[in-house]
Amino acid sequence: MENKNKKLFTKTMFKKCNEHFFKNEKYSILKPYFPLTEHIISLYGEDIFEFSKKFRYVEEDLEFTDMIDDLITIVNKRDRQLVSDIGINIQKDLEDCSDAVLIHFKFSEPSEVVKEVSDILEKLSPESYLVGGCIRDILTMNKPKDYDFVTDTEMIVLKEVFEKNGFDVTLAGESFLVVHVSKNDETFEIANFRSDKDNSGGLIGNIFEDVERRDFTVGAIYFNLGTHEILDPNGQGLEDIRNRTLRFIGNARERIFEDPLRVFRFYRFLRRGYEAHPDSLRKVRQWFNYSIENTKPERIRMEMEKN
DSSP states (O other), rough: OOOHHHHHHHHHHHHHHHHHHHHHHHTTTTTSSSOOOHHHHHHHOOOOHHTTTTTTOOOTTTHHHHHHHHHHHHTTTSSSSOHHHHHHHHHHHHHHHHHHHHHHHHHOOOOHHHHHHHHHHHHHHHSSSEEEEEHHHHHHTOOOOOEEEEEOOOOHHHHHHHHHHHOOEEOTTTTTTEEEEEEEEEEEEEEEEEEOSOOOOOOOOOHHHHHHTEEEEEEEEETEEEETOOOOSSSOHHHHHHHHHEEEEOHHHHHHHHHHTTTHHHHHHTTOOOOOHHHHHHHHHHTTHHHTTOOOHHHHHHHTTOO
């Protein structure tokens, strides 16, 4: 098999494997690294070994056969360490990132109120996460400016529990699924996973629906408060943080139309040293005038002053 085809096959196989296990095996080691790919499942079904037979490769190619062995091991739920360079590097990368956040969160900057919010959310649901800029900042060795949380616990329960623990609680509106909790002059935003695409409903979704609503890949990393695992459900966030690449999640045009202010946020991140992904930059330039016309001047000014 030619190297080009091996690379494509490798990427496709890992994506397919990850999709299957992100849906069925909560603690699959590969789950944070590659995005879901419904198209691959629909084309090839769930037996990746049969899928691998569609390609020709030689047994002497040890790294390639190790990679396939890793994939089959994961799909067949065998409990052993990965052996291919790709699998080992992914595993180490995820462990290092998770450890970095855990060390910061337990021993470094966060106040006691941040830790209290985290402890409460962890007890309320196993699907409670730190998300967004705070994770990006920790992984780039910057001090987080704030800590945002996301959970599947309903707003009414959050309000009741946090008030019992001495917090002032403000609901941002039923349809927005956001609550602000305050204590000792510190305020934190806690949101529910969103399931809708147009802000029209108040339905709690899941992490995959939630990530599609965020703007850039580097701000779509989740840290589970209970398992202390880093999750990258979009599949590009960790790599983009490492390479300081700025790109929109999914369709850049859709992200801009959801909130035109994101164009100005894009430029703000470029001023912080990120490199624009070519497709995202094209869309920003294409819809720059649209964003000016559909964003209040004071919002633009506030966004640009954040630097």
